Amino acid sequence: MSHDREQTLDRSKALYGPPPVLSTEEPKRFDGLLDQVIACLKTRDTVELILIRHFVYAVWEIERLTRYGTVSIERWSRETLQLQAQQEKLQKARKEDLAWKHAEKNFTKPNPCLHERKAPAGDEEAMVFRRAFPQLTKPQTTLTGIAPINCN
Numbered sequence: 802m803s804h805d806r807e808q809t810l811d812r813s814k815a816l817y818g819p820p821p822v823l824s825t826e827e828p829k830r831f832d833g834l835l836d837q838v839i840a841c842l843k844t845r846d847t848v849e850l851i852l853i854r855h856f857v858y859a860v861w862e863i864e865r866l867t868r869y870g871t872v873s874i875e876r877w878s879r880e881t882l883q884l885q886a887q888q889e890k891l892q893k894a895r896k897e898d899l900a901w902k903h904a905e906k907n908f909t910k911p912n913p914c915l916h917e918r919k920a921p922a923g924d925e926e927a928m929v930f931r932r933a934f935p936q937l938t939k940p941q942t943t944l945t946g947i948a949p950i951n952c953n
Contacts, residue, residue: 813850821858823865831861 820831835857844850 813847813854817854821861826865831857834861 820828820835822828822831835854838853838857839850842849842853844853
């Protein structure tokens with residue numbers, strides 16, 4: 802590029818102000834793109850430089866929107882998966898809580914008079930067995946709400 806063209810380019814950059822580059826972007830990359838397009842098209846005057854500048858601005862914005870579109874879709878997808886995991890965890894906790902409440906509601910206490918039977922005299926083995934395995938000697942109740950028979 803000739804010295805006159807470099808001066809024209811510098812003046813036009815000063816005339817139009819800073820490029821449309823965000824704080825998260827690199828101004829050197831924008832300047833590099835502008836310089837490459839100018840070198841490729843070999844501008845002859847200010848009008849061509851203005852048109853090239855608008856073209857490069859448009860290309861820069863399209864590339865930015867493409868990048869941010871991809872990032873936003875990825876972010877949305879990640880947040881959706883996290884939300885689904887949280888909802889599944891809450892739903893599982895609610896089901897467990899409901900099951901406990903249902904079990905407590907339907908649980909009936911065994912009739913104490915059925916447990917107080919004494920073994921006949923001389924039946925030591927039966928007493929040892931009852932002490933060792935009380936769950937096998939007591940009447941079983943279910944969670945269906947069936948009450949044991951009243952022995953009174």
